[in-house]
Amino acid sequence: MFEDVPSALDGAVLDSAVLDTVFRQTEVGVHVLDRELRLVRVTGAVLAERGVAAEEVLGRPAAEAYRVFGVEVKESVLREILDGGAPLRDVPVRGRPPHDAGRLHVYSVSVYPLRAPGPDGAERPVLGLVATIVDITQRIRAQQRLGLLYEARERIGRTLDVERTAHELVEVTVPGFAGSVVVALTDAVLRGKPPELRRAGETPLLRCAAVGGSGNALADGPLPEPGAVLLPGLFGERLFGERLPDGPELAAGGARVVAPLAVRGQLLGAVVFRRPPGADPYGEDDLALVEGVTAHTATCLENALRFTREHIVMTALQSWPLRPEGETRHAVELAQRHRPGGTGAGSWFDVIALPGARVALVVGQVERPGLSSVATMGRLRTAVYSLATLDLAPHELLARLHTVTQRLAREQARARGADEPVASCTVAVHDPVTGRLELARAGASLCVAVRPDGSLDAELVEEGPLLGGEGPPFACSSHLLPEGTTLCLASSARADGGPTAARIAAALAAPDRGPHPMADDLAALLAPERVLLVARTLRLPAADVAEWEVPSELSAVARVRHAAEERVREWGLAVDPLTVELIVSELVTNAVRHGAPPVALRLLRGDAVLTVEVRDGSATAPHLRHAKAGDEGGRGLDICSTLADAWGVRYEGEGKTVWAEIVLGCSPG
Structure with a gap:
């Protein structure tokens, strides 16, 4: 060929x-x-x-x-x-x-x-x-569009703030892509509320959230001011007309692009991009770019809204009310601090009044921040309150709280991607009658005592395993503290190692200062989202305590019963002496018959409650039984539960204490 x-x-x-x-x-x-x-x-x-x-x-x-x-x-x-x-x-x-x-x-x-x-x-x-x-015009424009899309993904949505995200969209697109940009958001979005589904033909109410570019970029008027309501339509008829397009839409002549900001059918707002006279008009390729940028912006706005809602919930959950001081004012002088930071660290503190004028101080923290941690914190706090009613020793309370944490971990493990919770927690129980402090700790936290002479004890109790982690046994200790000892408990210290012992001592070792100034000084040493308790220990006045040793014979019951009745009359309490006499008689009789020596009776006078305590050397648990009509005994605890407002059992190192509380009425006369 x-x-x-x-x-x-x-x-x-x-x-x-x-x-x-x-x-x-x-x-x-x-x-x-x-x-x-x-x-x-x-x-x-x-x-x-x-x-x-x-x-x-x-x-x-x-x-x-x-x-x-x-x-x-x-x-x-x-x-x-x-x-x-x-x-x-x-x-x-x-x-x-x-x-x-x-x-x-x-x-x-x-x-x-x-x-x-x-x-x-x-x-x-x-x-x-x-x-x-x-x-090479098309190639250059394609590179520019790709670069702008990359810049939008890098710069838009970094702050998790709705209005800042709108401003970031303006900063990215002006002046490279548009001479002027107006971003409008729905009123609900600007107030941090979830957007409503858009109804067909509905004209949404929007406000100008961000604007950028030349003030004379629009031939038919100046740009709107931030915060202005944009009606009718979205930005007014001169910008939008009377409807919002479902996607990016070119205006006549290609000098303007209108695009909604929407996620899964929920309208968050809208954007207008406009080029000044003499600039290249927008084309179909620009519409694809606008769609990518606005879709990313809408996703960032949704994330910001979710963060805002979670922040509101976390702040509400962590802004718990302070406990009434009247319940614990005879046991400790107390100051409480919480440094909010918006991250939802799941830190908490509690002050729980216990029978016998004692008080439990609790400080804890869920280790991973976020809304789920705050929710876990709430469930753990509820569990602590429930377990505290059982009058458990601090280390036993932590052991049961560990079981609760493990159960929460199993429940959350069923949800995809959920982190299993672990938590630190310190429980301290102070007895103002004896001055004894019982401590137990899971995980790391700040736990320091400064005695009235200024000596610092930063090793009150060793660190223990985390709740939900390795589990019991948890570290525990017991201390006899002089009155006026200042105790400081806080959720985990600063990331930089926390305040030094010298700085803690300087803040606490000042007998003439109250707990509140001390707490202010210490709070400044702690990281945000941490909680702090500063408690100065007190002793119950001797005049409010009456105690008798009881011989291990039934004939002694009558003597201590009459002595208790006489002391109640001397105190002038607004309570029926016969009620006190019956409760004392039944509890002492039960201890002499079924317990072990030594047996002792103690009365504690409070502002609103009279507490009757009977201690014996037996660890055998008394239980409430219902005697038959012909039975001669078996009615002791039943009588106590009927006459007393509350009763229970507290186990100690050797033996137990059965207690009953009688709420005082109005003073006689």
């Missing part, structure tokens, strides 16, 4: 054929300039594409010829190459060609010297210049 092809193709004929093909058919712009920098030849396809006739440019000087193409050139640069300077390679040049004068184009231009053919190695004269011109 190649018999008719002349052999001269390897010479001048081949060169001529190649040049003819290039200048007639290729779409790459090839331009030839002579030594006078006149345009003498140009690719025919380029002329046709640009809508330019050959006679309009051929033979004309470069500056004049290229002006027809919409490009300005500097002849000095071309002259330098003609005189032996370095060629130009891939230099971007901008222009507005006559076939698309409303849009700026970018060309990649390369210019080389054109030399006459000659022997190899010989110096060849320069006949002119050859320039190749490629329209």
Whole structure:
């Protein structure tokens, strides 16, 4: 099939054929300039594409010829190459060609010297210049769109704040993509409430959340002010018309794009992008970019709303009311502090009044921050209150709380991606009658005591395993503290190692200062989202305590019963002496018959409660039973539970204490 092809193709004929093909058919712009920098030849396809006739440019000087193409050139640069300077390679040049004068184009231009053919190695004269011109407008715009989308994903939504996210959208798109941008959000979104599903034909109420660009960018009026209500429609008829499009939509002439901010059918707001007069109009590719940017912004707004709602819930959960001081004022002077930080660290403290004028101080923290941790904190606090009613020793209370934490972990493990909770917790029980402090600790926390003489004890109890972690046994200890000892409990200390012992001692070792100034000083040493308890121990006045040793014989019951009745009369309490006499009689009788020596009776006078306590050396648990009609005994605890307002059993190192509380009425007379 190649018999008719002349052999001269390897010479001048081949060169001529190649040049003819290039200048007639290729779409790459090839331009030839002579030594006078006149345009003498140009690719025919380029002329046709640009809508330019050959006679309009051929033979004309470069500056004049290229002006027809919409490009300005500097002849000095071309002259330098003609005189032996370095060629130009891939230099971007901008222009507005006559076939698309409303849009700026970018060309990649390369210019080389054109030399006459000659022997190899010989110096060849320069006949002119050859320039190749490629329209790279689409490639540049695609890169710009990709860069803008990348910048939007990097910069929008970093703060989890609704209004700041709207401002970030403006900052990213002005002035590179738009001359002016107006972002409007629904009134519900701006108030931190979840958006409502958009009803068909409904005109939502929006407010301007962020605006950027030139104030005169809109030919039909100035830009709205932030906070302005934008009605009718969204931004007013001059911007939006009377409806909101379901997706990015071009306005007439392409100078404006309107796009909703929506997630899963929920309308969060809308955006208007506008270019000033004379700028390139928006096209279909720009709509795709707007859709990507607004979709990312809407997702960030939804995340910000979720964070705002969670922050409100966490703040509400962690802003618990202080416990009434009247319940514990005979046991400790108390100051409580909480430094909110909005992260939902799940820190808590509790002050729980216990029978026998004792008080339990509890400080804890769920280890992982977030709303789930605050919810776990609430459940653990409820469990602590329930377990405290059982009058358990602190280490036993933590052991049962550990079981609760494990159960919560199993429940949360069923939810995909949920973290299993672990928590630290310190429980301290102070008895103002004896001055004894019982401590137990799970995990790490601040636990320090400063005695009235200024001596610091930072090793009250060792660290124990976390709740929900390795589990019991938990570290525990017992101390006999002098009155006026200052106890400091706090959830985990600062990340930088926490306050030093010297700084703690300086804040606490001041007998003339109250707990509140001390708590203020210590709170400044702790990280945000931490809680702090500062308690100064007190002793119950001796006049409010009456105690009798009881011989291990039933005949002694009557003597201590009458002594208790007489003491109640001396105190002048608003209580029926017969009620006290019956309760004392039944509890002492039960201890003498079924317990073990030593047996002791103690009465504690409080502001609102009289407490009857009977201690014996047996660890056998008394239980409430209901005697039959013919039984001679078995009614002791039943009588106590009927006459007393509360009763229970507390186990100690050796033996137990059965107690009953009688709420006092109005003072007689």
